[in-house]
Amino acid sequence: MRLCQRLLLTGICARSAIFSEGRPVQISNAKSSSCRLNFFRFISVAKTAAKLKVDVKVINVRRSSTKYAETLSSTLAYLLKWGTATLLVTTFVSLTVVWWELWSLKRNMSSVTADLASGSLNKADIANMTALPLHPWRAFFNNDNSTLNNNDFGVWFPWLQSKSQDPFTLLDLCRSKNPAIRKLGVRALAAKTAWDDYQYRYVAQAADVQTLIGLSRSRGSDSRFFLPPPSLVQTHTPVSEELASMLLLLDQQEPHGDGADRKVKKGSPMLHSRTALLAHQHLHHKHRPTDDKIHFWGFDGSSLDVASVDAQLPEEQLLLQFLTAVGAMCQAPDQASLFLRGNGLAVLQRITEQYENTETFTAVASVLGNLALHASTHKSIVSTGWLGTLKSWAEGQNSKLAVMAARALINMDRDWSPEVLDSGVFILYPLHRSRKTVHADMVFVHGLLGGGVKTWRQQDAAYHSAGPNAGRTDCWPKDWLAKDCPHVRIISVHYDTALSTWSASDTVSKEKCTLLGRSQELLEKLYHAGVGKRPIIWVGHSMGGLLIKQMLELCEGDVQYGPLREQTCGLLLYAVPHRGLSLAAITSQVHYLLFPSTEVQELRADSPHLKRLHEHFKQFVENDGIPCMSFGEQLKTNLRKTLPKILLVPPQSSDPGVGEFSALPLNHVNICKPDSRDSNLYQQTLSFVHRCIFFSYVHRLRRSVAGTLD
Numbered sequence: 001m002r003l004c005q006r007l008l009l010t011g012i013c014a015r016s017a018i019f020s021e022g023r024p025v026q027i028s029n030a031k032s033s034s035c036r037l038n039f040f041r042f043i044s045v046a047k048t049a050a051k052l053k054v055d056v057k058v059i060n061v062r063r064s065s066t067k068y069a070e071t072l073s074s075t076l077a078y079l080l081k082w083g084t085a086t087l088l089v090t091t092f093v094s095l096t097v098v099w100w101e102l103w104s105l106k107r108n109m110s111s112v113t114a115d116l117a118s119g120s121l122n123k124a125d126i127a128n129m130t131a132l133p134l135h136p137w138r139a140f141f142n143n144d145n146s147t148l149n150n151n152d153f154g155v156w157f158p159w160l161q162s163k164s165q166d167p168f169t170l171l172d173l174c175r176s177k178n179p180a181i182r183k184l185g186v187r188a189l190a191a192k193t194a195w196d197d198y199q200y201r202y203v204a205q206a207a208d209v210q211t212l213i214g215l216s217r218s219r220g221s222d223s224r225f226f227l228p229p230p231s232l233v234q235t236h237t238p239v240s241e242e243l244a245s246m247l248l249l250l251d252q253q254e255p256h257g258d259g260a261d262r263k264v265k266k267g268s269p270m271l272h273s274r275t276a277l278l279a280h281q282h283l284h285h286k287h288r289p290t291d292d293k294i295h296f297w298g299f300d301g302s303s304l305d306v307a308s309v310d311a312q313l314p315e316e317q318l319l320l321q322f323l324t325a326v327g328a329m330c331q332a333p334d335q336a337s338l339f340l341r342g343n344g345l346a347v348l349q350r351i352t353e354q355y356e357n358t359e360t361f362t363a364v365a366s367v368l369g370n371l372a373l374h375a376s377t378h379k380s381i382v383s384t385g386w387l388g389t390l391k392s393w394a395e396g397q398n399s400k401l402a403v404m405a406a407r408a409l410i411n412m413d414r415d416w417s418p419e420v421l422d423s424g425v426f427i428l429y430p431l432h433r434s435r436k437t438v439h440a441d442m443v444f445v446h447g448l449l450g451g452g453v454k455t456w457r458q459q460d461a462a463y464h465s466a467g468p469n470a471g472r473t474d475c476w477p478k479d480w481l482a483k484d485c486p487h488v489r490i491i492s493v494h495y496d497t498a499l500s501t502w503s504a505s506d507t508v509s510k511e512k513c514t515l516l517g518r519s520q521e522l523l524e525k526l527y528h529a530g531v532g533k534r535p536i537i538w539v540g541h542s543m544g545g546l547l548i549k550q551m552l553e554l555c556e557g558d559v560q561y562g563p564l565r566e567q568t569c570g571l572l573l574y575a576v577p578h579r580g581l582s583l584a585a586i587t588s589q590v591h592y593l594l595f596p597s598t599e600v601q602e603l604r605a606d607s608p609h610l611k612r613l614h615e616h617f618k619q620f621v622e623n624d625g626i627p628c629m630s631f632g633e634q635l636k637t638n639l640r641k642t643l644p645k646i647l648l649v650p651p652q653s654s655d656p657g658v659g660e661f662s663a664l665p666l667n668h669v670n671i672c673k674p675d676s677r678d679s680n681l682y683q684q685t686l687s688f689v690h691r692c693i694f695f696s697y698v699h700r701l702r703r704s705v706a707g708t709l710d
Contacts, residue, residue, distance in 0.1 A: 209378055336373075429490040447543040459673045534567065569696035571621065578610070651663050
């Protein structure tokens with residue numbers, strides 16, 4: 001009777017119920033609504049029956065499913081009997097583990113707080129702090145059960161630990177073997193902007209190289225995470241002479257080809273570049289005997305007596321030339337190692353301290369970017385305090401310096417992406433670590449005498465007339481297009497060009513100056529940058545459009561570079577001379593007519609190579625249905641003040657005969673430079689980019705459907 005009262009008090013009992021300990025409990029379900037058992041009442045009955053250790057049988061509960069109801073009742077009774085206890089035990093164990101972990105971290109942190117505040121830590125102390133002992137329960141889950149590795153930190157509840165304000169806990173996340181957890185730890189550290197100074201100092205000293213590199217690439221991270229550059233020993237040697245000595249040291253280690261073809265006077269230096277010659281004269285012109293001759297070796301193997309070459313250039317001009325040559329040599333691993341062994345990083349620091357201008361900073365960032373191509377140099381770059389400097393440059397207002405510094409940081413951030421940016425390849429957006437999904441790549445290729453940043457600037461007149469807060473920019477893809485297309489990765493390439501062989505670079509061979517040679521080199525660099533893994537929108541100005549066409553032709557049927565052609569989803573061309581430059585544009589340059597550069601010779605009107613290249617391009621666009629938009633110039637361009645204006649690329653040459661074509665009242669220089677975000681040129685460009693992204697979605701959908709049907 002007492003058992004029956006318990007059920008009546010809970011409001012669960014039906015009209016007829018017989019309860020007896022040790023016997024089945026039968027509950028009949030009548031038709032009246034007051035006697036029906038709903039789901040919650042059924043659970044209460046099962047729970048009560050489990051406590052009283054009796055069986056529950058449901059009679060007449062939907063007569064067609066009596067067997068199902070019996071099975072369900074027994075299952076619920078079992079779960080309620082054992083599930084609650086299991087849940088309580090699991091919760092207790094988990095909370096105990098979390099408490100023990102947090103208590104251990106707090107104990108280790110409290111022992112070093114005083115030393116951190118006083119700054120009395122040495123390398124041995126930092127090593128002891130970072131080597132936390134593993135708990136026994138961590139060793140159980142360790143992949144290597146044979147030994148306990150103090151540097152193998154197990155991480156429990158990483159998302160919960162990332163909310164901690166303890167730098168010790170966050171560094172534990174950054175040392176995880178799981179890449180996702182490491183990125184979570186770096187992201188949590190970068191979000192800390194209200195710590196005390198000693199906490200930032202601890203992270204700056206105790207964090208590993210990859211963590212510090214990740215912090216330097218995280219937007220908004222505090223500058224106190226990075227140690228300042230060390231103080232340099234005072235020297236009386238001019239920095240230009242130090243750099244010249246470094247250049248000559250690297251020049252002697254570079255291969256010069258077969259020595260049998262290069263016979264020179266014994267004891268005379270053999271230099272393979274004009275810049276190395278200038279460095280030699282800069283060091284020895286005061287003490288060189290008059291009969292001592294310097295031999296300069298050209299790319300054709302000929303030797304020139306250049307003892308009388310004038311090297312009396314301004315020191316800043318010499319520094320820029322020396323830095324450019326050193327950066328080119330440091331692309332080779334052996335040269336980069338030699339540069340570090342010769343204290344080259346200290347020389348670069350001395351240069352930035354003595355010459356505080358944007359051009360010098362950009363040249364130094366270029367050298368660091370080439371050094372960062374080799375993983376063996378990353379530790380040296382970080383330990384000498386360059387991360388804070390590069391981060392400040394990457395977040396500055398000057399676009400050329402920003403993308404150059406960002407390239408160096410990207411090349412070091414192998415934990416985020418294994419892709420590298422070779423010399424001449426820059427990412428305009430995103431410059432920092434970003435969690436946004438990238439739907440497509442946009443590749444910008446400039447033209448003759450252009451640049452990877454300066455070609456894509458705002459029109460000069462509009463830039464100077466607009467105020468600093470009026471939305472002006474020195475690189476519209478980086479500032480405007482990045483905001484309007486946040487899910488697109490924007491890449492720009494740079495290559496040296498010249499109108500005459502007199503002004504051609506001595507570091508580029510004649511074969512590499514051709515369309516074919518440059519295209520092969522750019523393809524390799526773009527492949528290393530990860531281009532081809534997602535849809536591509538090609539953007540070219542003038543000669544850059546011809547290089548794009550040549551690259552697409554080279555990709556046809558190629559196993560390695562084929563994806564760059566297959567992933568093409570749009571072509572945007574600004575004043576591209578599909579049929580060559582006008583004859584007047586070339587003949588008017590009298591002083592270039594005798595010695596035109598390789599680039600100029602290939603751009604002559606009615607060139608057979610350009611005709612064949614254009615036919616292949618038209619066939620590719622028409623057969624694959626690639627969206628193509630072209631812009632042509634209507635105004636003449638003033639190349640030099642002393643020469644009349646000429647129409648460089650007439651509409652007959654800039655109209656490819658396929659896709660959309662628009663002729664605008666702009667000259668050849670401004671055809672790719674919109675004056676504002678509301679201009680017709682930029683709005684047409686933006687609309688075309690959006691259509692290309694939509695086209696890539698449709699194209700991928702077609703391929704996926706075709707693959708499913710197959």
